[in-house]
Amino acid sequence: MTAPSSMETALAPEDIRAALDGLLERRTDQTRLTSMGAGSDDLDDGRAYLAATVDGGWHVPTWPAAHGGRGASVAENQLIGSVLREYVVPDLYPFAIGLGMVGPALLAHGTAQQQDRWLRPIASGAEIWCQMFSEPEAGSDLANVALSAERDGEVWRLGGQKTWTSRAMWAEWGICLARTDPAQPKHKGLTMFVVAMDAPGVEVRPLRQMNNDAHFSEVFIDGAEVPDSWRVGDVGEGWRVAMTILSHERAGAGSRGGGDGARRGARVPPWIADLVALGALGTRSDNALSDTTPADTALMDTARRDEAMSIYAADMASRWTAQRAADEARSGGSPGPAGSGAKLRTVSSYKRRAFLTNRAAGAAGMLEDGPGHIETVTAPSMSIxxxxxxxxxxxxxxxxxxxxxxxxxxxxxPWRDSRKGLL
Ligand SMILES: Cc1cc2nc3c(=O)[nH]c(=O)nc-3n(C[C@H](O)[C@H](O)[C@H](O)COP(=O)(O)OP(=O)(O)OC[C@H]3O[C@@H](n4cnc5c(N)ncnc54)[C@H](O)[C@@H]3O)c2cc1C
Known part of the structure; x- marks a missing residue:
């Protein structure tokens, strides 16, 4: 028997439902989930979901079975993803770096020992990861990373500062881009390491965001030791590993992983149902939102309905494109620039949904628990x-x-010359 090609699948939706019915709850029209960690610090639901699905390899189907996947083809992966949308998949924001970025990078660049040690605990939710790339002087210009790693026999000693490190205070592990050779041009003297976040010399200081979450931190590293066996990729190849991680991050934004996606087959997505319930689309005779004349109210309702439909259309195109880029990545390629397009569209949809709901709610939208409030104050960060x-x-x-x-x-x-303010 020949193995199925990447676009064939031996799985049927009923097989997947039969397996998932014993593990997960089905979504209903009433199911409401947060997305991208907005307003939620819920680790337990995500952990329980991943622990329940890891043996069947249902959340990361394309990973090898030995590492928490099921060796699925692209077509099987797509099918599983679409059936999973019928179930309650919690907001996996705390686990997203491991699942969506570090896992694929370890599969592409890690050693067999690294894959054995780290992949299954990522898939089962047992261990959380953070991404230590950005520094005070290295954000958009990421190749300007200054945190240093110096070799001392079989260990490396790290020193410097990272910032905006999401999930650092929950994380067991960090994937860390460091400068190993300042004499090389900036993209070439970088190497990727895994850092134990509880190692001596690693200090995590949480920062609070304007949506009141404290999801990200500054991380100060002073002489922390990392064994050479925790280096991911060759010395000097850190930029290549970083690009793999970033392309997966961009392609992954908005694809699988719970959040606000509509239940498959649902008549309207939850955010439109919320607008209807608010009376914002002219669908309730007792529209409580407006003290204007009936003619003005009708005009506003029409404008909101147009905006809602325009967002819905853009949102669906965005989802399918993000899914395609993510599938390309899972099938062995890299999502490349498609991931950048997908990220821009996902961010735009998120913002427009948040602003429409929040504005439609009027004064109530200013309250912390008002409609669309958390999403509106989270929205600017999506563009960053x-x-x-x-x-x-x-x-x-x-x-x-x-x-x-x-x-x-x-x-x-050489990077060390470029930092003298001459360039
Ligand atoms: C919620 C949140 C979570 C984050 N989580 C992480 C994380 O887990 N790990 C991590 O490593 N980092 C994380 N970051 C950091 C994020 O990657 C950086 O903030 C981002 O790359 C921008 O870098 P910067 O903040 O240094 O801004 P800068 O690079 O200083 O940019 C400032 C402004 O200049 C513009 N600009 C800069 N260069 C150019 C250019 N060449 N062309 C046009 N415009 C330009 C930018 O678009 C921006 O508007 C997070 C950020 C946020 C907001």
Whole structure:
């Protein structure tokens, strides 16, 4: 018997439902879930969901069975993803770096020992990961990372500061981009390491965001030791590993993983149902939102209905494109610039949904638990995390449209010289 090709599947939706019915609750029209960690610190639900699904390999189907997946083809992965939308999949924000970014990077660049040690605890939710890339002087210009790693026999000693490290206070492990050779040009002297977040010399200081979450932290590292066996990829190959991680981050934004997606087959998605319940779309005769004349109210209802339908159409296109990019990545390729387009569309949909709901709620929308409030104050961060909108547009301009690249004066000079303010 030959193995199924990437677009064939031996699985039927009923097989998947038969397995998942014993493990998960079905979604109903009343099911409401947060997304991207907005307003939620819920670790337990995510952990319980991942622990329940790991033996069948249902959440990361394309990973090998030995590591918490089921070796699924692209087609099987898509099918499982669509059936999973019928079930309550909690907001997996705390686990997303392990599942969506570190896992694929370890599969692409990790050693067999690293895969054996780290992949299954990611898939089962037993261990949380954070991503230690950004620094005070390295955000959009990520290759300017200064945190140093110096080799001392079989260990590396790390020193420096990371910032905006989401989930660092929950994380057992951090994937950390460090400078191992300051004499090389900035992209070439970097190496990727795994850091134990409870190691001596690692200090995590949480920061509070304007949506009142404290999901991200500053991380100060002073002489923390990392065994050479925890280096991911070759010395000097950190940029390549970082690009794998970032392309998965961008492609993954908005695809599988609970959140606010509509239940499959549901007549309207929950956010539109919420607008209807608010009376914001002219669908309730006792519209309590407005003290204007009936003619004005009708006009506002029409404008909101237009906006809601326009968001819905863009949202569906965004979901399918994000899913395609994520599937490309899972089938062995890298999502590449498609991930940047997917991220821009996902962010735009998220913002428009949040603002429409929040504005429609009027004064009530200013309350912390008012309709669309948490999403509205979370929305600006969506344009920054994972690389800003401007950087995504630069990537699309250069790699999809073939426009001239930005001037990069420091690309070929030693990093330590480029930091003297000359370039
Ligand atoms: C909620 C949240 C979570 C985050 N989580 C993590 C995490 O877990 N791990 C991690 O490592 N980082 C994380 N970050 C950091 C994030 O990746 C950076 O904030 C982002 O890359 C931007 O870097 P910066 O903040 O240094 O801004 P800067 O790079 O200083 O940019 C400032 C402004 O200049 C613009 N700009 C900069 N360069 C260009 C250019 N070449 N062309 C056009 N415009 C440009 C930017 O678009 C931006 O508007 C997180 C950020 C947020 C908001």
């Amino acid at each position: 995390r994972g690389g800003t909108d401007e950087i995504q547009r630069n990537i699309l301009g250069e790699r999809v449209l073939g426009l001239p690249g930005e001037p990069r004066l420091d690309r070929d000079v």
